Amino acid sequence: MLADQQFLRIPGPSPIPPSVHLAMGNTMIGHRDVEAKSLIEQLRPRLKPIFGTKEEVLILTGSGTAALEMAVVNAVEPGDEVLILVTGSFGDRFAKICQAYGINVHRLDMAWGEAIDTRIVETYLQQNPTLKAVFATYCETSTGVLNPVKELANVVRHHSEALFIVDGVSCVGAVPVQMDNWGIDILVTGSQKAFMLPAGLAFAAASARAWKRIEENNTPRFYLDMKKYRDNINNNTTPFTPALSLLFGLKQVLQLLEKEGLENVFARHKLMMQMTRSAFKAHHINLLTTDESASPTVTAVKPTDFQVEELRKTLKNEFHLSIAGGQQQLKGKIFRIGHMGYCSPADVLQTISIIEMALIRIGKPLELGKGVEAAQKTYLS
């Protein structure tokens, strides 16, 4: 095997397109110089369609969790009551961040692998009128569920005064989102997933309603103060030194997304999800989620007759293919395949075919090529 060839099929970080690698190698510039301002000026309008908003998309240097924490410290105050919709480990992370800030957390936990049931949320909101915010995860990366964020936004708008805050880290840029039309108040994401960049940039956008709360919020904050980012981006700059190399890369990413067309990008992800799912179904290997709640960016597989970690080890050692395992309560029970960002149907075929060989290696009886064939047929149909 080629020593330096790696197949990265975890749900982030995701592979980086060669042209983005090249762009990130640009000569360094001064972050207060005219070149940096010109770069940010070019990025600003082009991020908005990805979020489905007319609002400014703030750019901060940090990982996705920085953007989650930014949403929390700017939107709610210690003692406020909030509802966290937990469908896996990243909903749980929102709860932990809120608890760290002394926020009064109510949780609605769904079984891991299931999407949020909007009717339960509706009832909960009617019974708890004092909630200041509702937090949800769009794609719950730990389970491969895509939560019904559009419907949830509608429920929150109609049944409470709460802000609706969404973690879109593992799907914004790969799935449709209409922040303004759907009524999302704060939407955040990170750079190392559908944005096809290394980790290091995070993004956040807020509705007019959210900005009013942010202005009135007295929670102590400095690096994560959204007002600072907004005031600076209005002058095409950032409050602190940005990860300039990633901004060079981001410009190229936006070019790639625009060239393919966002609708085509979304369709490609949906197709990769369908191909992946059809392959495992053809082998009668269980999937964690239903078709209806499956995410176009990550598929979780829950086998019953082979060891997940043995498969992952064989894939890594023999084929240099990385897939993810389960987290927390799903550790050792599922594996997760990322198909987002710089990933095509051809990559999916390769991944499935390698997994079939690895399954044979670890002793699972299997008809070679059956999953690949199912994925091919899904593609052609």
Ligand SMILES: Cc1ncc(COP(=O)(O)O)c(C=O)c1O
């Ligand atoms: C849905 C979701 N939220 C938040 C995060 C945290 O992002 P980071 O690891 O960049 O801090 C991740 C990362 O996997 C994620 O998938």
